[in-house]
Amino acid sequence: MDGRINHSSSLARTRSLSSLREKAVYDVQPTTEPANLMATIFWIAASLLESDYEYEYLLALRLLNKLLIHLPLDKSESREKIENVQSKLKWNNFPGLQQLFLKGFTSVSTQEMTVHLLSKLISVSKHTLVDPSQLSGFPLNILCLLPHLIQHFDSPTQFCKETASRIAKVCAEEKCPTLVNLAHMMSLYSTHAYSRDCSNWINVVCRYLHDSFSDTTFSLVTYLAEVNLPP
Known part of the structure; x- marks a missing residue:
């Protein structure tokens, strides 16, 4: 085993991590405000969900699980912070958190965390952050x-x-x-x-x-x- 997550072509990457790092994350201006900092970390974790390596994907799930406690998506102010950072990322084909989470069902070690995170999305499942198609x-x-x-x-x-x-x-x-x-x-x-x-x-x-x-x-x-x- 090389630690990769096997998944179908329908769940293929929507944007390379290297491209996101080079063109997006570093474009965000540094800030000392905790909520803005957490919103930036949110998108770093979201980009890691595109990784084909299980340990990176699991790390992203765990990080998002902790972040969403302090940055709940059902709060409009939290979504505003996240969307403000998103507007600077130029991640135009962002597939939504839900689709990125589905890859977690392809491995036993990521299934439990995936289920818990999907439960957190229930109340905001129609939001563009979760499902861009709404x-x-x-x-x-x-x-x-x-x-x-x-x-x-x-x-x-x-x-x-x-x-x-x-x-x-x-x-x-x-x-x-x-x-x-x-x-x-x-x-x-x-x-x-x-x-x-x-x-x-x-x-x-x-x-x-x-x-x-x-x-x-x-x-x-x-x-x-x-x-x-x-x-």
Whole structure:
């Protein structure tokens, strides 16, 4: 093993790290303000997510996991700081955090951190920092997190309960009938109050998910199937 992460061509690099270092990061003016400094480090970590080397990719995940505690994306002031730095980077084809995180599913050693970071993106999954298209971020996020929720269905961890609760909150805010139903199913999961078995819960959740995002679910599932998951 050479320490590289194997992933499909659809998750190939969008910009070389060397180019980003030479033309972008060093263009940002130094600052002593902590929030601005963290925003700059955020983009350095984001650029490392394009690395083909597992140890660099895992380092980036860990760094972003810590940064997002102090620079939460659901706060407008945090996004403003990050976007201000982004405007100086000239990273015009930035694919969004979500797509860069998906590569983490291709290695056992990066899967757990990837799941935790994707959970942090639930409330901002429609934002351009997460999904530049602003079309598929939320349903793709649910599809990525669903296997983890299913795995712990009989005895959900606190993380699983919080994740389901976050999904439920976003669904409820949409005020769409099928998403309201999906919100109810996720709320039942978060309180461990669903009275039927896991298979039934999966069937109902998948039906509501497809009904809510019928234009994109097939292509998203196909896209995820192209990711080479470890055995």
